[in-house]
Amino acid sequence: MTLKLQMLGTGSAFAKMYYNNNALLDSGEAKLLIDCGITAPLALHQMGLPITELDAVLITHIHADHVGGLEEMGFRMNLIHGRKPVLYLAEALIEPLWENTLKGGMQQKGMIERMEDVFEIRPLVPGRTADLVPGIRAELIPTKHIPGKDSYSLYINERLFYSADMTFNPELLNELVQERGCKAMLHEVQLLGEGAVHTTLDELLSLPPELQRMIHLMHYSDEIETFQGRTGEMKILEQQRVYDVEKELEV
Numbered sequence: 491m492t493l494k495l496q497m498l499g500t501g502s503a504f505a506k507m508y509y510n511n512n513a514l515l516d517s518g519e520a521k522l523l524i525d526c527g528i529t530a531p532l533a534l535h536q537m538g539l540p541i542t543e544l545d546a547v548l549i550t551h552i553h554a555d556h557v558g559g560l561e562e563m564g565f566r567m568n569l570i571h572g573r574k575p576v577l578y579l580a581e582a583l584i585e586p587l588w589e590n591t592l593k594g595g596m597q598q599k600g601m602i603e604r605m606e607d608v609f610e611i612r613p614l615v616p617g618r619t620a621d622l623v624p625g626i627r628a629e630l631i632p633t634k635h636i637p638g639k640d641s642y643s644l645y646i647n648e649r650l651f652y653s654a655d656m657t658f659n660p661e662l663l664n665e666l667v668q669e670r671g672c673k674a675m676l677h678e679v680q681l682l683g684e685g686a687v688h689t690t691l692d693e694l695l696s697l698p699p700e701l702q703r704m705i706h707l708m709h710y711s712d713e714i715e716t717f718q719g720r721t722g723e724m725k726i727l728e729q730q731r732v733y734d735v736e737k738e739l740e741v
């Protein structure tokens with residue numbers, strides 16, 4: 491089974507040269523979308539991938555660059571295709587995603603009263619590996635991002651770490667490699683400024699070279715081109731390029 495990765499976008503929340511940092515994983519048997527930001531429907535359209543081809547969506551946290559495309563996804567799937575998209579998310583995100591994000595645009599008296607009326611909700615328990623779609627299983631790892639807001643990174647198929655949005659956590663990265671057999675890391679990076687809610691490039695450059703070699707950078711701002719050749723042993727993920735995870739991303 492070959493796992494393929496295609497980033498719909500590799501941009502930070504306010505990037506204008508890149509779509510939102512949302513990822514398509516394809517196991518050959520099923521397709522999982524990780525996060526569905528504002529630009530995700532347009533990115534999928536430009537990739538020529540119909541939303542009906544997605545077997546499930548997994549949400550890491552409730553920021554618009556990670557959930558802003560769910561209203562369109564929900565309406566189109568239900569109203570045009572007569573299907574509820576499968577939505578995986580931590581139990582703690584279910585209520586706030588509906589009450590604080592989707593309800594305003596999607597609620598319709600007598601037709602859509604709850605998130606379950608438009609999505610097939612599949613709650614995830616952090617720390618417990620779940621089979622998501624054929625060939626893709628994942629464990630939610632609670633990570634620090636915005637104080638007071640739940641946010642999760644992913645450990646996929648016991649070999650691929652997906653940071654989502656998080657502040658620097660070298661202990662976690664070391665544990666994943668030394669104790670859990672991690673072979674590749676897709677990690678967000680803030681190129682400029684202090685890392686209040688993200689992980690900075692300087693923080694990642696402080697990691698040992700052998701760990702840096704496992705890291706592929708994503709969720710970056712428009713300045714990324716000026717950082718070519720300045721990311722130590724780390725590579726920069728290319729938007730919409732299709733990667734064979736084992737052959738091209740693993741060390």
Ligand SMILES: Nc1ccn([C@@H]2O[C@@H]3COP(=O)(O)O[C@H]3[C@H]2O)c(=O)n1
Pocket residue numbers: 502503504553554555636655686687
């Ligand atoms: N305390 C905060 C909260 C938000 N932000 C910015 O808003 C963005 C929301 O999406 P993101 O990708 O998590 O990046 C956040 C910061 O750019 C920030 O910089 N500081």
Ligand SMILES: [Zn+2]
Pocket residue numbers: 502503511553555556655709
């Ligand atoms: Zn983000």
Ligand SMILES: [Zn+2]
Pocket residue numbers: 551553635655
């Ligand atoms: Zn965020």
